Amino acid sequence: MTADDVVLSAEVFEAFRTAIADGPIDFDDLYARYDHETERFEFETTETTRTGLSEAGLHEAAEEYASYITNWWFVSSVLDDRSPDRVGFVRWLEAASEHSVPARYDALASGVSRSWGELHITATIDEFGDRSYELRHEDDTNVSADSLDAHSNPLDAREIGTFDERDRYRPLRTAPSLPTGWVFSDLSAIEVCETVDTFYPATIANWYRESDGTLDIDHWRDTAERQTGIYGIIDELDEAAVNRIAASCCVDSQCLKRREWEYDAETELAADGGSGVFPCREPCSLVVAAARKWTTLEREEPQTYEFELTPSEKEQLEALIDAVADDRTDDIREADVYEGANRYRARYLREKRIDEHGNLSGTPTHPEESEE
Amino acid sequence: MQSLVIVAHGSHLNPDSSVPTHNHADTIRAVGAFDEVRTGFWKEAPSLREVLRTVEGDEIYVVPLFISEGYFTEQVIPRELRLDGWDVSEWDSDGLSASHTVLTATDIDREVHYCGPVGTHEAMTDVLVRRAESVTGDPDVGDGFGFAVVGHGTERNENSAKAIEYHADRIREMDRFDEVQALYMDEEPEVDDVTDYFESEDVVVVPLFIADGFHTQEDIPEDMGLTDDYRTGYDVPAVVDGHRIWYAGAVGTEGLTADVILERAEEAGASIGNALEAVRERTRSTGTSDSAGSNEPAMGD
């Protein structure tokens, strides 16, 4: 199908004619108006300009350029009354601001895909210009839909997004750990928004505000100073610690939101904010809760310890930290003793270097206390 | 367009924490009382900070799915939702009587109806009783049974004990159970000594908590002696000192809690048609609550 094959139903034409009678339509390369004095219509698209049309003439033009009319109808009927962020999102899905109506219809006929976090969203169109949407995990892009679990209720996304592929709870909905193996098909424009907003709550609203130039950002200091109760202490953390938090929690490997908050309005953090499509406008509750722990940890003074380790043992400790930090422990094969973070290797190191009190190299954590 | 926003605690550690909130939201969606039903959380997404910007309606009712008035309903929620001009005197409450107030949420520059918590509403008494029916499998349970309502003590929040007393009194006034007793986790009368407070052989124990978690699944069962180790589970009923203890788990998991959410919104001015009857019917026949005795170990928050 191409834009030329679009069919204009009697219902849509009637709605179009009635709307023009009420006032001119000026939308996405379509301009149409009715002159009440001359009782004639004007009809203009990027491809044609027709004036002095009778109703029959208008009908003929509308049929010839049906893609423009159905496009107007889609936005004014289906998206009518919806919040501007959702309208903006649905329009973004079909790259409305980048292509002319016929070019867009040609593309939609074979499917236009966008990615949103780990979601792969495809918009398609039928001969009446009605859109429908399919949504799946980006890693399933080339998988046949038949082999995926089919869903149609947007709220199913809640359960899909609660656990990762290994059945671990996902406290951060925007972590890059959505499980694969499911597909939502035949969604309406409203439903696709609902589904996306269930996988990634409030991302559409914040993305839209950003594109609109009205995103309100609460930087670290604003957020920290607002806290009360057990989180009231996190404003103790200095910029260096906050930078470490951002580097630990907010980079793309940990969270798909693009961090837009900084230490404060004047002080940018060096950590990478990421390149996600939707922004993060303030430190989230997970970061605030973790920051509380780091606040108490940062109150400790460093001490000098003396350990004896072979060079390989030192490297092994580094490898262990890396494996945990990069969530690779489950990927290290049981017999792969060449990996420092291999289980047997870790057990051997513990046997050798950690005493019965759990102290590395037999060195007490608090030397003064253990002397007592 | 009329919108309901249920706000709750949620958890970074325990996936069960938000389950009751979602279940009740689904129940209310199914009866069609609101054009949209949204949920927002302190610890999950969308956050309390951002939930209002996902709302499309212009008549917005915010109902806190919390047990008592206190830190969350009086400080955290109004602050995070950015309710302009909030002051706790808006509610003019004695700790139990917060009903609703109207304030502008500066995040969206729209008015919202901010309601009192679910746990202090009188209809919550019926949910406690329904929970007893669910856990015993007997719609007429009462005769020959004692009923214990369990909560935190005053240590953490004075109002939380008030809510426990309030519902215990109301259940007593029903004259349905042989004995009714309020019990606490961190003060006298303590839940540890549950069997000392009842003569009845059968005792239903219902914690006034919103969701199952550390307290309801680990502490209370172990404190009462239902099990030595919560991980090995316990029977419902379990025999302790010659009493049969019917331990129900968190009352907030009971499907009828959706009714209380609706009552709060209706009192704040929402027009919900016959949704209350529909919810009562629905939660009776299908029961969205967890099955009795399910006590999968879960981490608290």
Ligand code: SF4
């Ligand atoms: S604060 Fe960091 S981890 Fe939290 S949502 Fe924003 S970018 Fe993600």
